Amino acid sequence: MRYHTPATFEEASAIAAGATGVTRFLAGGTDVLVQMRADIVTPDDLIDIKHIPGVKDIVQEDDKCWSIGAAVAGAELTAHAGLCADWPGVIEGMGLVGSTQVQGRATLIGNLCNGSPAADSVPGLAAAGAEVSVVGPKGARQVKVEDIPTGPGRTTLAKGEVISGIYLPPRGKGGGDAYLRFIPRTEMDIAVVGCAVNLRVVGDKITEARVVLGAVAPTIVVVEDAAKALIGSTLDEAALETLAAAASAACKPINDKRGTIAFRTDVAGVLARRAAKIAYDRARGAK
């Protein structure tokens, strides 16, 4: 295995584009090293992006949007007061990935690129409207988070493409987001169902909403009908019931060692309700 420490993303991209065997990028390593140990993947080229300037930075730009480096660890995100105040749902999703030790290394971009349908950070990122910058042989492009995963372990990234950063839009007034997941224990499990809700309110009325489910389909599911149930409402019981029904209806889960189809479908509705309430309270409490 060749181990590379490029100094720029362009260099990282070129190494990957020119490689002939199995290539993996290394940020936190909390997926790649596990897969190497389990003989699921043995990279011929391992490209460590942590020597590239800016990968550990969290910056709030002038327009209040957030720019997060590719190697910022979960522990650094959850410790960032400004980011937590603006996007608690995104951060709490990332903060649920693994143990305290895993949080010391795991990254948003790694969680996204691993392509697990149950990834905890991805529903919140998609609900927030996050985007990533992709550097590739044909140059750079900006991609919405929900357009990256295509199925378990698969993304739309082409050979030689590497994600160089992740961006959250400005929170704006009256906004609030939340992420909940169901796991059988209290920690250390992969989400059986995940649900992120991002809202904006004017007074008590919801004016914008996005509801995204995880772990109930081959990729995250952006549930338009669930958003429609919320928009224009004051999160009354009728809206919540329609929301829950829409969330359950949008599930295309499987039976596996973590949950059954029936279970995931039921709990998606339950979590949608609960996450919506938390997001709503945060939105109304926001200045």
Added chain:
Amino acid sequence: MPLDSKTTGFKYIGTRPDRPDGIDKVTGKARYGADAYAPGMLHGVMIRSPHAHAKIKRIDASKALALKGVKAVVTRADFPTGLEGEDWNIQENCMAGEVALYDGHAVAAVAATSLLLAREAAKLIEVEYEVLPHVTDVDEAMKPGAPAIRAGAADYSVPEGLHPNVMRYIEYGHGDLEAGFAAADLVMENTYKTEATHQGYIEPHACLAQLGSDGKGEMWVCTQGHWFIRRMSAAVLGIDVANLRVTPSEIGGGFGGKTTVFIEPVALALSRKAGKPVKMVMTRSEVLRATGPTSSSSIDVKMGMKKDGTMTAAKVTMRMQGGAFPMAPIDSALDCAFSCYNIPAVHHEGYDVLANRPKQAAYRAPGSPMAAFATESLVDEMCRALGLDPLKTRLKNASREGTKASFGPTFPRIGLVETLEAALAHPHYAAPLGPNKGRGVASGYWMNWGGETSVSAALGEDGSMTVSVGTPDIGGSRASMALMAAEALGIPYENVRVNIADTGSLGVNEPTHGSRATYATGLATIEAVKQISTKLCQRAADKWGIPAEAVIWEDGCAKPSGLNAGEFPPLTIGELAAEMGGTGGPISGHFEATPSGHGGSFGTHIVDVEVDPETGHTSVLRYTVVQDAGKAIHPAYVEGQFQGGAAQGIGWALNEEYIYGADGRLQNTVFLDYRIPVASDLPMIDTVIVEVPNPGHPYGVRGVGETGITPPLPAVANAVHGAAGVRLRSLPMSPPRILAAIKAKG
């Protein structure tokens, strides 16, 4: 010879000193199985079957052997033939012969100069399989048409007409069952099932093995019992036991799973072939796939009860699979099933069944948790139906001294009643419960064990004592042995050093299993050091010119037994030791026996849970363990056994299970999906140590390590019933199952 016993007035017993190996273990200095290194050592890696059941047609290691740095490959052909009985079972399990019997079954092994190279070489070993039909479920394995895993291997006990996968059949009981059920006001009958679970020790199996072409070898290994490892390895390899010296490392958990061999004979075989030491360490997925989880079970239980709670009759049928080999623990499971109760008529029936799963090994009170799940759940269901208090009903029927046990013998002095009374009186039992919360209680039993024991003690020149024992220190036992030695000699605890000796240094010792170490090694320690005090009394007598009978040992000194013996100031152990070379020679004591005075331990647990009615998620809110320790030598380590057993039982009840796919392969091979309790899953676990001394031990000790895992399975199920109004009879009670039950109830 009667054992002097004392149950009160202790100076050291019952205190909580620092364990002697504490500093080593908190500084990282202690050396466990994988912490040994030898110059020139090779690394061994196992090649394992990816099929649940397959004929092994051909193994071609030529590509692996062609790699520079690869020094040896072994297959079954490198092991002797002609073994029989359990020796053959062990050999077959360590290295497959003609057939791979489960997903993960070892079929070959390779040794190379680095671990990375050995792993690469393992991938190059070509194994050609002919896949056979498989069966993993115990009930399916008994049905006509199920694949026969080893035809003709059933023993004489099995009645005609049963499937060849049934290896053993047990039936026993006493009393008039029909009359008993007829006398009942309520007869209830249900089927309960438990899935296989793993002991879950955090340290994977590891050894550093060296075997010469002359059949002489040494091995460093993490094990609960190095004499067992020696005997089994020697049998599998065809060498004499005395030619293999096994040294136990510190052990990172065992719970029964490290009382047998898996990789050890293979590492020795690789070493012999390569001419170098070989280190072999299992990965976690190898541990889960291919060591010894406990059996899964399917249990039918029926009980008759009068309106006032009196039990009139009970009947149980248990089906257990122990993997592709016999000896699933149906014997002890059946013995424990009704052991808590004095029931006039009982009947037991058990089937030991083969399945394409790894060979089961002991897991903390083998069989008893499954049996308790069935009986204690049924008792709870019956108490609910009759409107009776579950603890008072248990107390009403509780086994006591003189009760004819369900498994035959008459109980000597036992402490079940005391645990039930303590539980009834405990504030936990009376604490109020809110919505979605429920409380469950259950009792459990483990008979414990004596076993072959050899201990040697040697007096140091300064009066300090070295005690060499043969049971590895898996949970603080060095402290307990030192306390018992200190008590017996009347010398400070700090002056006793306990060593775990290797197989070349002591007579045979059984493992630290069966909750026997504090009892049997402890008893032998007391006797061994008393031999020393007896000899010291003789030396004092010689010095004083009085008969030995006129000298007593007290508070670490030899003293004249009374004024008539003479007025001599006491001689301390240190003073006598300083002269011993010239007064008769070095002084040692030893004791060997297979003691049979072990006393069983009963326990009663109380648990509160909260169940989220919308998701089926269960939280354990409060847990209390009440258990009889006989005499708690070091109470903190007794409490630790209570708490550890409860935690494992909670995991077994709620989330732990072996999940096999339709292809017969294990699906959850890492801790991510083999879900043991984490720190945030559990509350503090309160403990109450009941002490009903065991007359068979000088200080009243009863083993405590195992009983603690038996009540949690039913106690949690009973609590879930209280919290959510649903009765689950199949473990684990994972959220999807609880939610499905809640929805079905409507």
Added chain:
Amino acid sequence: MTLIHVTTTVNGDEVEFLADPRETLLDCLRDKLGLTGAKEGCGTGDCGACSVTVDGRLVCSCLVLGVEAQGKTIETVEGIADGEKLHPLQRKFIEHAALQCGICTPGILVAAKALLAQNPDPTEEEVRYWLAGNLCRCTGYDKIIRAVLDAAAEMREGA
């Protein structure tokens, strides 16, 4: 396969070793530096027995490559005591009988020390959630949590 030369600081000492890039930091600490305190319990970041800190951050050393240690500062269990003077956490673990087999103890001590450096007065719940990635199969965690809370109290008094 070319080995990579790594220079790093472990428990205050500058050390160096040659690593195959596939080897983890855990492999390197144990097999090349003789620091066998960190243990492999799972190899997948689920058990925490391999816990160390890298530049002050608590991580699983089985999920860090040895070559990533270049230029970093690493602390292992072997660095917690000050010569023969045990850290309050170590003393409290012995005092509270917070270990039975002891295999999880090094990882838990490293993790608990990292917690108290960040939060000197944690609640029981905070301790439990912080340590959720440190599996213990022997103790049921009760005495471990008590030992950590007691050590925290002692350290606050002395501070």
